[in-house]
Amino acid sequence: MRLVTGFAALGAAIFVMLPGASPAADFRGVTATEIKIGQTMPYSGPVSAFGALGKGEVGYFKMVNERGGINGRKVNLISLDDGYAPPKTVEQTRRLVESDEVALIFSSIGTAHNTAIAKYLQSKNVPQLFIGSGASKFADPAQYPQATLGVQGPFRYEARLYARYALAKNPGAKFAVISQNDDFGRDYLSGLKDVLGDKYEQLVTAATYEIQDPTIDSQIVKLKASGADVFVIAATPKFAAQSIRKAFEIGWRPMTFLSNVAVWVSTVMEPAGLEAGQGILSTAYVKDPDDPAWKDDPGVNGWREFMQKYVPDGDLHDTNYVNAYNSAMALEHVLKACGDDLSTGNILRQAYAIKDLELPMLLPGIKVNTSPVDHVPVEKMQFMRFSGRAWERFGELQTGN
Structure with missing residues (x-):
């Protein structure tokens, strides 16, 4: 059994065996009991405050796994520190793809950093989903055919x-x-x-x-x-x-x-x-837990319960954890929609077919939508x-x- 072990260069992973799951499929990063995904995060360096995103996402999939996983498989999220340095992002992403053999890269932080790994991931046929950046260029399907923007305003x-x-x-x-x-x-x-x-x-x-x-x-x-x-x-x-x-x-x-x-x-x-x-x-574009308007909001209360149990050291005033919750929930939706077909092609089909997805920590009226020609999940603010x-x-x- 591998559990969350830390957020430094060795990364953090979640993995719990699930007995009685379906036979292993012949997809990269997927077994009968596991979906393996990866990301890089600035747990050190000049923007280490953004490391809260990775910590929140690791916590979210720990919660998902305790609830039985996704379609009978647990999610093994490997979260590696890149110090917010693009060369380190490239190095760590290669490790995730070539050594850990992840099915996809999820929510890696930084515009320059995601740019540095995009062509490599395309060459390896690895999806680059819900990027930790609002840079508009990642919404261009011609330039980034295997990427989606994050669940944030561009x-x-x-x-x-x-x-x-x-x-x-x-x-x-x-x-x-x-x-x-x-x-x-x-x-x-x-x-x-x-x-x-x-x-x-x-x-x-x-x-x-x-x-x-x-x-x-x-x-x-x-x-x-x-x-x-x-x-x-x-x-x-x-x-x-x-x-x-x-x-x-x-x-x-x-x-x-x-x-x-x-x-x-x-x-x-x-x-x-x-x-x-x-x-x-x-x-x-998200609900601020400090806003009195959400004092009795079920979505905010659910987020608080999640934080208290799965990210107990997290700052409840730091909305990075709200963004982490939204992004992880969006990826959970995509993986659920894939069913047992966790091929790259189907992961991308489902990532580009999100219709009016309401997330409990997005502002009312903001819904997640994507299509093959629209890789921008959130457009309203x-x-x-x-x-x-x-x-x-x-x-x-x-x-x-």
């Missing part, structure tokens, strides 16, 4: 919503953007360009950072000097907190939008200073504003499609 759609909102409030607005210098950050710039069109160069001042940078104070000072009325923070949690704090320290108070990958109160807003974040705008204590949603659901 970055480019998000940026379009920010540009439209800002221009509705101030048609003459000028934009300043701090973004990570990779495809994650560039997707936000692309979304602004989609809305601003030919005026983009005239209206946008952009600054970038590298994930290894110790601070981005100089970039924020430069952006303030541009005279921008709107500040878009397209950053991971550490740099998002730095951006909010520095802008506040230098007395810069533009309309500010924060990437929804960095809205966590405990790891971003509190380190930045709660007063500094007051009035910042972002978008939501709702605006929210930080009150200085918590995020408060407002307005109708919107799509940046």
